[in-house]
Amino acid sequence: MNVNFNNRDPVYLQIVRYFKEKIAIGELEPGEEIPSRRELANQMKVNPNTAQRAYKEMEEQGLIYTEKNHPSKITTDQNILGQVRNELLVEAVDVFVTSVRSINVPVEELLDLVRVKYTANDDKEA
Amino acid sequence: MNVNFNNRDPVYLQIVRYFKEKIAIGELEPGEEIPSRRELANQMKVNPNTAQRAYKEMEEQGLIYTEKNHPSKITTDQNILGQVRNELLVEAVDVFVTSVRSINVPVEELLDLVRVKYTANDDKEA
DNA sequence: ATAGGTGTATTATATGATTAATACACAATA
């Protein structure tokens, strides 16, 4: 469980993001139990309250659910789970396009840049 | 001079960004005078110190230069000016690819999403 | 029953970044 926190975004949101990524790629399955607040705080070297805040956020978004005295679990709602990947994607594309539109770049140049950068490290994973 | 500030990023950096965009698309030319700190602060409804900090940042990056008792001017260094567009582009692509890589998206799906989103509002500008 | 593990809630403190409030030196000009 290695997360690279940046200093800009709130840690608790980065934790939420971390779980969303795991969900998006199917590494976390419906109903699967996740670490308790205190345990996660230990693993991530973070204050328990920060972990709690992250989980609270996830609970409000319907990503996890909690039964009395048990660590939270990933939701079984396929509807929500299915949307996570798309949400992350759309959001990223949105931010990107917005930030780049003000520069008036030809589409093809833009797509080339993305393709090159994105496929640059394919040898590592292949 | 309408800038839409977001709440996440420091205002002074958003101002720097604003000028970089203008430079990137050639709307600000070499040697061109830009508003004084106080004037900019007025226009953007921002504290003069925030304007000052933005200008200081730009000065350190070599984007502008300042002569005694005169408003700063855009650098005439074509080298620096030429890099601005590329810097903005590369940075945006970098952030995008990084944020999206953890989701394992096929390249073509990704490029399609970008293309669609990017060309969506072409009718507005055409 | 008691010790330890859950989640949850409240309050206080620390910290760092950002913004704000002032003040200063200088030059031009009315």
Place this chain on the structure above:
DNA sequence: TATTGTGTATTAATCATATAATACACCTAT
């Protein structure tokens, strides 16, 4: 010369975030 407009510097205040310190209710298993 006195006012106004430059850039610059220093210090204070603000704000969001993160952390910390506790406390509580609940359950399980020793």
